Amino acid sequence: MLKDKMADMRMSSYFDHLSTLLTLCALATGCVATIHTDQHVIGWLGENVNLPCKFTYPDVLALYWTNSSGGGKATYFQEKPHNFDGRxxxxxxxxxxxxxxxxxxxxxxxxxxxxxxxxxxxxxxxxTIYASPSMPQIEQCVHGSTGNKSQRFCIVETSNTYPFNMNCRVTGFRPNVTLEWTSSGIVKQPLGHPFQRTLPNGTAEREVTISVTAKLDEVQNYTCTVRGEATNRTDWSTTVTVLVPPVPTVPDNELPVGGKVVIAIFVILVIICIVLVATCVIMLGLRRKKKLHPKGEAILSHVPFLRTLFLPEPEPNPEAVKLEHRREELSSLREKLRDYTFEPPEGCSVKSAHIGLFGEMSAGKSSFLNSLEFAFTGQFKQSQVIGGMESGGGKTISRTLLTVTGSISLFDNRGMNDFQPSNLTEILAQLRGERGPDIEEIVRSEDEEIHCGVFVFRISDFNRRPGIEFIGAFAKELRKYNGYPPMIVITHAASLDDEEREDIKTELGVHDVHENVWFFRKLHKR
Incomplete structure (x- = not known):
């Protein structure tokens, strides 16, 4: 009996201690699981969300909503609510x-x-905040609606069967999505790595590029699809139809529309010429009789043949004289380049200065090279595909050599897929004269070594920052190698105003190359 009584006393003491512990827990830190909240909620960018807090206690003194940073968002104290943030x-x-x-x-x-x-x-x-992406945007065409919010279409017409690039871009998504090109149910291999960047509002933008070749008498469809949690696991796609329009034909016994237009223009020109000649003859007759109005004298002075026969030789046009002097100056500069003699360092067997062109694919290196060749020879030279190397670059698949003069040689190197730092290794190998698909097995050759580097850059909003950073790294390595900074050629610069050009030179000035920056509106293409 005594043992049972002592056991009851110990049990009562145990529950007293447990009650005290639970009370201290509630007062100090708050006990969990007696109010109910949703453990995980997904909200969409720009929309509203509700976070519940449910309980059955009637005697509420206070309630506090805080976030992970400890900041208060809303409170309820003694039956008075208060919001700390307007949202x-x-x-x-x-x-x-x-x-x-x-x-x-x-x-x-x-x-x-x-x-x-x-x-x-x-x-x-x-x-967790999600954000829906935009529909896939194709730069090369104008988009049309199919009546389905998750599908779009567009048409790309090309007049030839040369390969060209198609870019697909989606913006404003969170979390990451998958973006890919397909054709006939087969995934197309992209050119290089897909480009992705984070936007200022915390969402992302992604772009993927493929190479497309149009075919005569065949319609091709390519679909760019985005999918992921940001699209609720559904496919959003844009389908592009690529085609070469057929050449219209006309019956043998019928004159084509273009021919009719030419004949009509010719007849009109003949009539105009007859009227002009008759007018001039009448005016000359009046001039001989000294009855021609002063305005008639002014008209005769603008007709070259009549001016030569009947009017004194006019004073030379100052602008024409200035233009002729400029042409003579340019001709003299060309002669100086042709007469330039390369003086190699002691112990070097190379007989000409080697200028190397580097840059991203489709930046305009080949067009720049063609323009230089055309200026000196009046002929073009197309880069060739060798050794099965069929990827990377725009049209320059192999390293192309242009011998400008006996002392000046230009090397057009293969274009890069992107501005990844790993591409700098290939460029340094080309500077040292180590060319070929397998750099590790190529022996350095003075005949392939680059003495002066030229970086061709087609700037855009997407590649401006990584491109300038890459040029800075390239300039640093070039100075280590030969002591000179590179020349920077900005192509397709017609859309850049003076302020934008100065901004670009300022950004390049961080890498000490702003004095060697040149902007070209349009390169000469064949």
Whole structure:
């Protein structure tokens, strides 16, 4: 009997200690799981979301909503609600609304309840922000609607069967998505790595490029598809139809429209000439009789044949004289280049200065090289495909040599897929004269070594920052190698105003190459 009584006393003491411990827990940190919240909630960028906090206690003293950074968003104290942020609103059921969601709203939100009795309870919700991407945008065509919000189409017409690039871009998504090109159900291999960057609002932008060759009498369809959690696991796609329009034909016994137009223009010109000759004859007759009006004298002075016969030789046009002097000056500069003699360093067997062209594919290296060749020889030279190397670059598949003079040689190197730092290794190998598909097995040759580097850059909003950083690294390595900075050629610069050009030179000036920057509006193409 005594043992049973002592056991009851020990059990009572145990429960007293447990009650005290639970009370301290509630007062100090708040006990979990007696109020209910959604453990994980997904909100969409720019929209609203509701985070519930449910309980059955009537004697509420206070309630606090905070985020993971500890900042208060809304409170309820002694029956008075208060919102600390205009986008946050505490409801009558103690849930909280967040309006116009941004990426910075993502994180853990905590609901803390305090009762009149002094007991407190805590639970939390993890909020994840998603953002829907744009429909796939194709740069080469104007998009049309199919009546389906998740599908679009466009048509690309080309007048030849030369390969060209098609770019597909989606913007404003979160989290990451998959972006790919397909044709007839087969995934197309992209050119280089897909380009992706983070936008200022915390979402992302992604772009993937493929090479396309149009075919005569055949319609080809290419589909760019984006999918992922940001699209609710559904496919959003744009289909591009590539075709070469057929050449219209006309019956043998019928004159084509173009021929009719030419004949009509010819007849009109003949009539105009007859009227002009008759007018001039009449005016000359009046002039001989000294009855021609002064305005008639002015008209005769603008007719070269009549001016030579009947009017004194006019004074030479100053602008024409200036233009002729400029042509003579340019001719003299060409002669100086042709007369230039390369003086190699002691012990070097190379007989000409080697100028190397580098840059991203489709930047305009080949066009720049063709323009130089045309200036000196009046002929073009097309780069050739050798050794099965059929990837990378625009049209320059192999290293192309242009011998400008006996002392000046230009090397057009293969274009890069992108501005990844790994491409710098290939460029340095080409500077040293180590060319070929397998750099490790190529022996350095003075005949292939580059003495002066020229980087051709087609600038855009997407490649401006990585391109300038890559040029800086290239300039640093070039100075280490030969002590000189590279020349920077900015192609397709017709759309850049003076302020934008100065901004580009300022950014390049960080790498000490701003004095060697040249802008070309349009390169000569065959």
């Amino acid at each position: 946050f609103n505490l409801n009558d059921d103690f849930s909280i609304d967040i309006r116009n969601l941004s990426v910075s709203d993502e994180g853990r939100y905590q609901c803390r309840l305090e009762l009149q009795s002094g007991t407190s309870y805590i639970n939390h919700t993890e909020l």
